Amino acid sequence: xxxxxxxxxxxxxxxxxxxxxxxxxxxxxxxxxxxxxxxxxxxxxxxxxxxxxxxxxxxxxxxxxxxxxxxxxxxxxxxxxxxxxxxxxxxxxxxxxxxxxxxxxxxxxxxxxxxxxxxxxxxxxxxxxxxxxxxxxxxxxxxxxxxxxxxxxxxxxxxxxxxxxxxxxxxxxxxxxxxxxxxxxxxxxxxxxxxxxxxxxxxxxxxxxxxxxxxxxxxxxxxxxxxxxxxxxxxxxxxxxxxxxxxxxxxxxxxxxxxxxxxxxxxxxxxxxxxxxxxxxxxxxxxxxxxxxxxxxxxxxxxxxxxxxxxxxxxxxxxxxxxxxxxxxxxxxxxxx
Amino acid sequence: xxxxxxxxxxxxxxxxxxxxxxxxxxxxxxxxxxxxxxxxxxxxxxxxxxxxxxxxxxxxxxxxxxxxxxxxxxxxxxxxxxxxxxxxxxxxxxxxxxxxxxxxxxxxxxxxxxxxxxxxxxxxxxxxxxxxxxxxxxxxxxxxxxxxxxxxxxxxxxxxxxxxxxxxxxxxxxxxxxxxxxxxxxxxxxxxxxxxxxxxxxxxxxxxxxxxxxxxxxxxxxxxxxxxxxxxxxxxxxxxxxxxxxxxxxxxxxxxxxxxxxxxxxxxxxxxxxxxxxxxxxxxxxxxxxxxxxxxxxxxxxxxxxxxxxxxxxxxxxxxxxxxxxxxxxxxxxxxx
Numbered sequence: 001x002x003x004x005x006x007x008x009x010x011x012x013x014x015x016x017x018x019x020x021x022x023x024x025x026x027x028x029x030x031x032x033x034x035x036x037x038x039x040x041x042x043x044x045x046x047x048x049x050x051x052x053x054x055x056x057x058x059x060x061x062x063x064x065x066x067x068x069x070x071x072x073x074x075x076x077x078x079x080x081x082x083x084x085x086x087x088x089x090x091x092x093x094x095x096x097x098x099x100x101x102x103x104x105x106x107x108x109x110x111x112x113x114x115x116x117x118x119x120x121x122x123x124x125x126x127x128x129x130x131x132x133x134x135x136x137x138x139x140x141x142x143x144x145x146x147x148x149x150x151x152x153x154x155x156x157x158x159x160x161x162x163x164x165x166x167x168x169x170x171x172x173x174x175x176x177x178x179x180x181x182x183x184x185x186x187x188x189x190x191x192x193x194x195x196x197x198x199x200x201x202x203x204x205x206x207x208x209x210x211x212x213x214x215x216x217x218x219x220x221x222x223x224x225x226x227x228x229x230x231x232x233x234x235x236x237x238x239x240x241x242x243x244x245x246x247x248x249x250x251x252x253x254x255x256x257x258x259x260x261x262x263x264x265x266x267x268x269x270x271x272x273x274x275x276x277x278x279x280x281x282x283x284x285x286x287x288x289x290x291x292x293x294x295x296x297x298x299x300x301x302x303x304x305x306x307x308x309x310x311x312x313x314x315x316x317x318x319x320x321x322x323x324x325x326x327x328x329x330x331x332x333x334x335x336x337x
Numbered sequence: 338x339x340x341x342x343x344x345x346x347x348x349x350x351x352x353x354x355x356x357x358x359x360x361x362x363x364x365x366x367x368x369x370x371x372x373x374x375x376x377x378x379x380x381x382x383x384x385x386x387x388x389x390x391x392x393x394x395x396x397x398x399x400x401x402x403x404x405x406x407x408x409x410x411x412x413x414x415x416x417x418x419x420x421x422x423x424x425x426x427x428x429x430x431x432x433x434x435x436x437x438x439x440x441x442x443x444x445x446x447x448x449x450x451x452x453x454x455x456x457x458x459x460x461x462x463x464x465x466x467x468x469x470x471x472x473x474x475x476x477x478x479x480x481x482x483x484x485x486x487x488x489x490x491x492x493x494x495x496x497x498x499x500x501x502x503x504x505x506x507x508x509x510x511x512x513x514x515x516x517x518x519x520x521x522x523x524x525x526x527x528x529x530x531x532x533x534x535x536x537x538x539x540x541x542x543x544x545x546x547x548x549x550x551x552x553x554x555x556x557x558x559x560x561x562x563x564x565x566x567x568x569x570x571x572x573x574x575x576x577x578x579x580x581x582x583x584x585x586x587x588x589x590x591x592x593x594x595x596x597x598x599x600x601x602x603x604x605x606x607x608x609x610x611x612x613x614x615x616x617x618x619x620x621x622x623x624x625x626x627x628x629x630x631x632x633x634x635x636x637x638x639x640x641x642x643x644x645x646x647x648x649x650x651x652x653x654x655x656x657x658x659x660x661x662x663x664x665x666x667x668x669x670x671x672x673x674x
Contacts, residue, residue: 154570188614194579231581
């Protein structure tokens with residue numbers, strides 16, 4: 001039985017949400033501990049009505065722990081995951097560090113739940129911009145095989161952590177009040193502006209965030225022939241990533257068929273009534289776990305193309321929700337044994 | 338000689354910019370008059386150091402006028418342009434009303450200057466989101482024939498006029514101060530949000546703004562075989578439209594070739610150094626007349642594809658600058674005769 005839990009990075013923005021989701025979803029456990037860097041150790045946390053003290057993350061933190069859900073920077077994940085695995089603990093990791101390693105399944109429960117079987121102690125949760133896209137792709141891919149994806153993102157500042165959210169709010173105030181503000185998370189002013197760069201320069205003019213959307217998508221579908229052309233842009237929105245997605249499939253999919261496929265997929269909510277001004281927006285999708293789809297249209301430039309608008313809470317389905325769902329899969333798979 | 342000018346809609350956001358551009362560019366004229374609706378008539382305007390009184394727009398306004406540059410709502414343009422044409426005045430019109438009429442050239446001076454020759458009294462300037470895209474497409478199309486375009490827009494609130502700009506500023510204040518604000522230009526909150534609808538429902542789930550990008554592009558290039566798949570999104574940015582543009586050409590274009598083609602095109606400025614965090618942004622392109630291009634990359638999903646990021650001031654090149662440039666073309670063509 002997986003009954004002893006640890007939450008690593010428990011005090012961060014995603015860590016907080018993971019705690020909240022575990023409560024909301026009545027995640028089964030016997031013991032739980034909350035781990036963080038030295039800086040945050042000692043913080044008091046209330047979880048399911050009990051007070052816990054955040055402990056400093058050390059190798060021994062994982063003794064007797066069955067599942068650790070981690071949301072930390074890449075370098076912390078690189079260090080702590082082996083500590084956990086050595087002690088027989090399975091790590092569900094939100095960071096980017098382990099995702100593309102050969103022995104690490106990269107899992108979105110709606111898309112490739114079977115991949116968790118192959119874990120060797122670490123299971124990765126994908127990058128936020130990838131997760132919502134592959135959830136949307138899955139029913140179309142099953143029905144008509146996706147060969148190509150062109151995606152442009154509109155990514156919220158919460159994806160850059162608490163400092164990103166602060167940069168937007170304080171930056172907006174500084175513009176409106178004409179007072180100075182020094183941006184911390186972003187290279188440029190994000191308030192009332194756009195930054196067409198997320199992550200660092202990675203490959204042939206693409207950023208690291210963009211290449212995650214390429215490689216993670218191929219890994220999740222287990223199909224390197226799916227071609228992805230991404231452009232990732234930071235927008236002055238607090239929370240929820242949005243994406244224009246164009247897919248080309250082996251056989252044409254009509255709007256009606258796509259809508260039906262989306263509607264019957266768990267984890268997807270369709271909001272699509274242009275005439276009534278109804279479509280997903282960051283404001284209406286925030287604090288929800290689903291991937292929202294609207295503006296479903298035939299691609300005017302290719303008979304085998306279909307295009308749509310996709311919004312999801314990047315801190316939830318893009319991070320915390322997906323990680324908790326992976327942990328739930330683990331628990332269910334164990335229960336089935 | 339075209340020496341007697343009229344500016345129609347002289348008090349609007351674009352009208353103000355047209356006046357400013359005529360001054361900046363030392364547009365040649367003997368007389369100039371400023372026309373507007375009854376509501377704005379009587380307003381005092383200073384132009385080239387002289388005080389002018391805005392006159393009410395009537396059929397007789399155009400007597401003796403050679404060129405009228407109009408920036409008005411569609412219904413006003415539908416009414417005033419025939420008044421002008423009947424009196425021998427050539428209309429350069431910014432509105433959407435005349436653009437797709439068969440006898441009306443739709444002109445972007447960098448792209449199809451020769452089209453002005455065929456006017457029958459009215460010359461249209463395209464929609465803002467189209468203009469910057471066709472300027473960017475032109476050198477690539479000349480070099481390698483563009484067959485297909487996939488474009489996602491990030492459009493500023495200034496595109497919805499003064500009320501749009503106000504909605505963003507007052508909306509942002511209302512969110513930050515937690516006070517109520519009723520949006521006027523937009524159906525939904527635009528501050529810290531995205532609205533994936535510009536214009537009304539038009540064709541097969543596409544909006545009027547999106548269909549303008551399809552039809553105007555084909556008309557400007559005189560080539561209905563260019564396939565365009567657009568998604569237009571309003572973003573909480575004050576000024577400058579941005580676009581991710583993916584083109585597929587008859588023969589592959591390398592990044593180096595594209596860059597060279599862009600760089601030698603008048604009206605385009607390339608800003609493309611991802612490693613140094615340099616690319617066009619609304620904040621850096623505002624109040625400039627050029628179309629700015631960055632993030633030039635090979636399409637990872639198609640060998641004949643090329644993708645890039647394109648930003649331009651929607652009130653300038655997307656409206657006022659293009660209209661003034663058309664008027665300049667007219668003056669030069671007359672001078673040549």
